[in-house]
Amino acid sequence: MIELERVTKIFPGSEIPAVDSVSLTVPNGEICILIGSSGCGKTTLMRMMNRLEPITSGTIKIDGENILQKDVIDLRRHVGYAIQQIGLFPHMTVYENIATVPKLLGWDKKRIDERVDELLELVKMPAETFRGRYPRELSGGQAQRIGVLRSMATDPPLMLMDEPFGAIDPINRETLQDEFLKIQAKLKKTIVFVTHDIHEAIKMGDKVALLDAGRLIQYGTPEELLTYPKNQFVKDFVGADRSLKRLDLLKVKDAMLTDPVHCHADQSSEKVLEQMLSDGLNYLLVLDEEDRIKGYVNVDMLRGHKGVVGDVVHPMTITVGPDQNLKDALSKMLSFDLGIVVAVDDDEKVQGILNTRTMVSVVGETYDERGGHWGKITTGGKII
Amino acid sequence: MEVYQFFIDNWQHALALAWQHVYIVTIAVVIAIGTGVPIGIWITFNKRAANIVLYLAGIIMTIPSIALFGIMIPFLSVFGYGIGTVPAVVALVLYSQLPIIRNTYAAIKNVDPNIIDAGRGMGMTGFQVLFKVQLPLALSIIFAGVRVAVVMSIGIAAIAAYIGAGGLGHYIFMGISQSHDSMIKAGAVIVALMAIAVDYTFGMIENRLVSKGLQS
Numbered sequence: 001m002i003e004l005e006r007v008t009k010i011f012p013g014s015e016i017p018a019v020d021s022v023s024l025t026v027p028n029g030e031i032c033i034l035i036g037s038s039g040c041g042k043t044t045l046m047r048m049m050n051r052l053e054p055i056t057s058g059t060i061k062i063d064g065e066n067i068l069q070k071d072v073i074d075l076r077r078h079v080g081y082a083i084q085q086i087g088l089f090p091h092m093t094v095y096e097n098i099a100t101v102p103k104l105l106g107w108d109k110k111r112i113d114e115r116v117d118e119l120l121e122l123v124k125m126p127a128e129t130f131r132g133r134y135p136r137e138l139s140g141g142q143a144q145r146i147g148v149l150r151s152m153a154t155d156p157p158l159m160l161m162d163e164p165f166g167a168i169d170p171i172n173r174e175t176l177q178d179e180f181l182k183i184q185a186k187l188k189k190t191i192v193f194v195t196h197d198i199h200e201a202i203k204m205g206d207k208v209a210l211l212d213a214g215r216l217i218q219y220g221t222p223e224e225l226l227t228y229p230k231n232q233f234v235k236d237f238v239g240a241d242r243s244l245k246r247l248d249l250l251k252v253k254d255a256m257l258t259d260p261v262h263c264h265a266d267q268s269s270e271k272v273l274e275q276m277l278s279d280g281l282n283y284l285l286v287l288d289e290e291d292r293i294k295g296y297v298n299v300d301m302l303r304g305h306k307g308v309v310g311d312v313v314h315p316m317t318i319t320v321g322p323d324q325n326l327k328d329a330l331s332k333m334l335s336f337d338l339g340i341v342v343a344v345d346d347d348e349k350v351q352g353i354l355n356t357r358t359m360v361s362v363v364g365e366t367y368d369e370r371g372g373h374w375g376k377i378t379t380g381g382k383i384i
Numbered sequence: 385m386e387v388y389q390f391f392i393d394n395w396q397h398a399l400a401l402a403w404q405h406v407y408i409v410t411i412a413v414v415i416a417i418g419t420g421v422p423i424g425i426w427i428t429f430n431k432r433a434a435n436i437v438l439y440l441a442g443i444i445m446t447i448p449s450i451a452l453f454g455i456m457i458p459f460l461s462v463f464g465y466g467i468g469t470v471p472a473v474v475a476l477v478l479y480s481q482l483p484i485i486r487n488t489y490a491a492i493k494n495v496d497p498n499i500i501d502a503g504r505g506m507g508m509t510g511f512q513v514l515f516k517v518q519l520p521l522a523l524s525i526i527f528a529g530v531r532v533a534v535v536m537s538i539g540i541a542a543i544a545a546y547i548g549a550g551g552l553g554h555y556i557f558m559g560i561s562q563s564h565d566s567m568i569k570a571g572a573v574i575v576a577l578m579a580i581a582v583d584y585t586f587g588m589i590e591n592r593l594v595s596k597g598l599q600s
Contacts, residue, residue, distance in 0.1 A: 052505055077507030087502035091520045091595035101506050134597030150506075160505075 002026045002049065002158060002190060007058035009044050009214075018044045020214035021058065026207065028157070029188035033205035035195055036237075041214040042194050046160050049192060050079045062158060077104055080159030080189075082151035084166045088135040088143055094120075095131040098150045105154060119149040122183060141172040148180065152189070161193045165200065177203055198238055202226070202248050210234055222249060244327075252329050252343045253322035255359065256352030260342075262287050265294050265310030272309050273302040283338060285350065286313045292348040293319065296338070319344045322351050329354055386566035387573065394570075398555075402574055405551035408469060408544060409537045412476030416533055420481050421526065424488025425514070434489060441482035449475065449540045453547045472544035472551075479540055480533035487529025491522030520595055527590040531583055538579045542571070552578075 009019040019041040026032040034042040047053040051072050060067045095116050102112045117127040123145045165173045201208050202222040209219045218230045226242045229235040262285040263272045286294040295313040318336045320329045322343050333341040340355040427434035452475050457466045495518050503513045545553025555571030
């Protein structure tokens with residue numbers, strides 16, 4: 001746990017504080033994002049946590065202990081520190097980079113070797129291939145990974161990360177973020193993470209601290225910032241499209257219609273068609289006997305067909321998992337001309353369905369200026 | 385052809401002079417590295433000192449070498465070393481300071497502050513940052529300065545023959561006074577070959593010492 005109490009930084013020769021009386025607490029095992037536009041003091045605030053910047057006033061405690069009372073070198077060796085990929089030592093191999101802090105702490109070679117291999121394993125970079133490479137022989141994404149691995153080499157409980165995914169293209173960044181969240185879910189580190197990217201903040205943060213001109217404007221969960229922005233500044237910062245940003249936060253399983261209308265592949269086409277016409281359905285999901293997705297049929301496909309639905313079913317290739325976020329689901333939905341997307345679990349069993357209407361209503365209902373609540377969406381299941 | 389004949393006839397003498405030359409330059413360069421690199425490192429901590437030191441080294445560089453030898457005679461005479469090897473070495477050390485100090489200073493100053501920050505942030509002490517991060521990264525530029533200093537010293541050492549330090553300059557000066565063309569050429573050719581060989585050797589050493597991660 002890291003506790004900040006009225007932490008202030010005034011640079012010599014400056015009248016205006018770079019960080020102005022910031023108090024906040026990051027509970028153990030959480031990611032706290034420090035965000036704000038450049039010059040807001042977020043990096044300075046983070047750099048005070050391992051005393052790379054002297055603290056002008058206020059106290060910072062790590063697990064109840066004032067950091068000023070610790071030996072500064074020792075403090076830094078026990079707090080992970082990752083910066084943009086440029087922070088890798090170009091004259092050292094991947095192995096030497098990762099081994100930096102373990103070596104400073106005097107680990108024996110065998111233990112370091114094992115740790116390096118284990119860490120490379122974690123990000124699926126084969127140790128034999130990468131151990132001896134130099135940073136310039138790595139892609140941006142790989143270098144970034146090594147930077148993060150290096151900061152966690154000694155398994156520090158607290159990690160400080162200064163835009164660790166900053167200098168990287170959006171696609172790779174997404175991958176790295178996902179990978180990082182997966183690792184974090186296992187390791188449960190306490191992480192202070194600086195970024196200027198609101199999407200990253202919403203995606204990665206358990207808590208988000210929004211700073212402006214050195215002051216802490218709002219501190220809360222991403223959900224809170226999006227739903228109850230404290231003032232106009234927060235509103236502007238999270239952006240006019242904050243309802244869309246919520247799509248990042250919400251999972252498919254939160255919004256899907258469970259138990260969607262469907263038929264089975266072994267039912268007779270004539271009967272299904274009749275029912276569809278009388279219910280005014282244009283298309284219908286087709287499942288197999290195990291409730292796995294087979295595909296879909298529409299009225300035209302069934303018209304005049306003698307036999308079972310399974311013979312004419314059109315396969316459904318685009319599906320989502322219940323744990324994916326709604327943004328991914330929406331993009332899949334848009335690429336699929338029916339305006340729906342089916343949620344299936346790992347065994348391809350149908351869990352639910354999302355359509356444009358549920359999507360709109362979810363975003364609409366949950367995003368409420370007055371502080372609305374989650375609307376529960378239920379639709380009775382129906383089998384023809 | 386005459387030069388070739390000159391070598392054949394005088395190879396023992398030539399070798400002795402070459403050895404003297406190498407001797408002077410080696411001592412001078414060792415001292416110059418031993419002083420220039422630490423000074424270059426030291427002035428990275430002190431902007432004022434950096435300005436003064438680089439300015440002084442620059443001024444020394446502008447003094448014509450023959451004048452420097454002349455100026456030193458009265459000073460070193462006090463200690464009984466007005467002429468010969470000692471003033472030659474002192475002059476070479478002085479001349480070598482600028483390229484070595486300047487390159488050391490610039491190389492260390494130019495190390496990406498983010499990288500230094502990463503080192504400090506991970507808990508390296510100031511010394512560890514210097515020896516594990518800054519110097520290895522600065523090495524090739526420091527080396528470039530040393531190479532300039534060495535090649536220059538080999539050239540200037542030839543002039544030291546004028547104050548009785550011996551070396552290959554002896555052939556050049558004697559050749560001039562005796563209008564002995566092939567003697568001048570012999571001196572010049574050996575000096576030039578020596579400079580090329582030493583520069584090449586330093587290049588090899590540099591390749592060995594500088595991290596593979598920094599070579600393209």
